[in-house]
Amino acid sequence: MRKVLVLTEAKAGNLRGVSLEALTAAQRIAEGGEIIAVAIGSDATHYANVLGQHGAKKVYIIGNEELDVYTTDAYLQALRQLIDAVEPEAILMPHTAIGKDLAPRIAARFGLGLVSDVIDVQIDNGEVIFTRPIYSGKAFEKKKVVSGIPFATVRPNNIPVKEIGGTIEVVRFSVEIKDLRTIVKEVVRKTTGGVDLSEAKVVISGGRGVKSLDGFKPLQELAEVLGGAVGASRGACDAEYCDYSLQIGQTGKVVTPDLYIACGISGAIQHLAGMSNSKVVVAINKDPEAPIFQVADYGIVGDLFEVVPLLTEEFKKVLVNS
Structure with a gap:
């Protein structure tokens, strides 16, 4: 005891x-x-x-x-x-x-x-x-x-x-706080959605394949339907498609969701370090030889801008009927 x-x-x-x-x-x-x-x-x-x-x-x-x-x-x-x-x-x-x-x-x-x-x-x-x-x-x-x-x-x-x-x-419990070297005057929060990325049960993640800032909109819609959070690879962050607060990988956040959907992510080892312990991994990529397929439980070879909206609509139907 x-x-x-x-x-x-x-x-x-x-x-x-x-x-x-x-x-x-x-x-x-x-x-x-x-x-x-x-x-x-x-x-x-x-x-x-x-x-x-x-x-x-x-x-x-x-x-x-x-x-x-x-x-x-x-x-x-x-x-x-x-x-x-x-x-x-x-x-x-x-x-x-x-x-x-x-x-x-x-x-x-x-x-x-x-x-x-x-x-x-x-x-x-x-x-x-x-x-x-x-x-x-x-x-x-x-x-x-x-x-x-x-x-x-x-x-x-x-x-x-x-x-x-x-x-x-x-x-x-009373404590005495004194001689502080740092005092926070103001907190400016960046809003990335209502679900904490590090604790999300579902993560929809985008890589360079999203091509632009607007390319993340289909991922955000899918995440909203599934009650999940949006993440990103280092490549997408470096290309300024999204904020670095969304980065998943060796130099970003480590996530272990029940479902991880990787959209337009090739699967570099640095990214896999941040999501490889996800329970179910789904990969969507136009390149059938992309390394992400080696760790994925399910793989879809196709254009994410066609596949993701289709998934969103199907999930909406399932959730409405359930």
């Missing part, structure tokens, strides 16, 4: 799905022990009950105004104080942009080993075994922490969420 601390994360006031995956992983690690979640921000109270439904027995709310917008200094100060107070026996947090920035600093502060980008957690004879991809997803390694407490970040869309219900205790 372990006391597990889960550092949850919200975006635009809404709890990110990977936080619930981290709580599910915590259920395995705790082995009947106590799971404690921490929610940061002045609007964090409204999703505390959701954390309780997914295993948290106690939720610490840190509501300082300085934490409403992420800065490394402020979050690190807050979490250092919380970890000192809670004294957990394991720590989990999402493998997001914030997690990638914050987790190594927390590990350094407390002298902990960090296992990053975890896709599975199991218990073997009482030891916590983490599984993570290596070599751009071509292989997997299993790791365990031999000294100190287990500390890991969880990759989105890999651990099936388990809801167990139960009552929770909500605790307001």
Whole structure:
């Protein structure tokens, strides 16, 4: 039995799905022990009950105004104080942009080993075994922490969420934030749709084959019908067909959706590193020799500007009749 601390994360006031995956992983690690979640921000109270439904027995709310917008200094100060107070026996947090920035600093502060980008957690004879991809997803390694407490970040869309219900205790935790080196004056958000690309269950991705900024419109329509998000290859971003925030690949985002539709993407190894763990991959390309077909579960040799609208119409019919 372990006391597990889960550092949850919200975006635009809404709890990110990977936080619930981290709580599910915590259920395995705790082995009947106590799971404690921490929610940061002045609007964090409204999703505390959701954390309780997914295993948290106690939720610490840190509501300082300085934490409403992420800065490394402020979050690190807050979490250092919380970890000192809670004294957990394991720590989990999402493998997001914030997690990638914050987790190594927390590990350094407390002298902990960090296992990053975890896709599975199991218990073997009482030891916590983490599984993570290596070599751009071509292989997997299993790791365990031999000294100190287990500390890991969880990759989105890999651990099936388990809801167990139960009552929770909500605790307001006061922290002192001082001597900040960075203060955010204004946040300008680029709107790329309502679905977070890194957590989307369906991703429609375009490459150089979309040919222009307007070429992404059919992909956006298909994504809207399927409730998914639009992504892009490095080539499409370099050609200024879309913003770099949509880039998927070795130097972009890593996605693991249930369905990945690659439109006009040749399948360079750098792009495959960002989507090769998708559950089902559909490739649409005019070139029958395109490398993307080697990793695709289903391939369509054809013009994406003809195929994608046809798929959109067919999906509309299916969804209306279902």
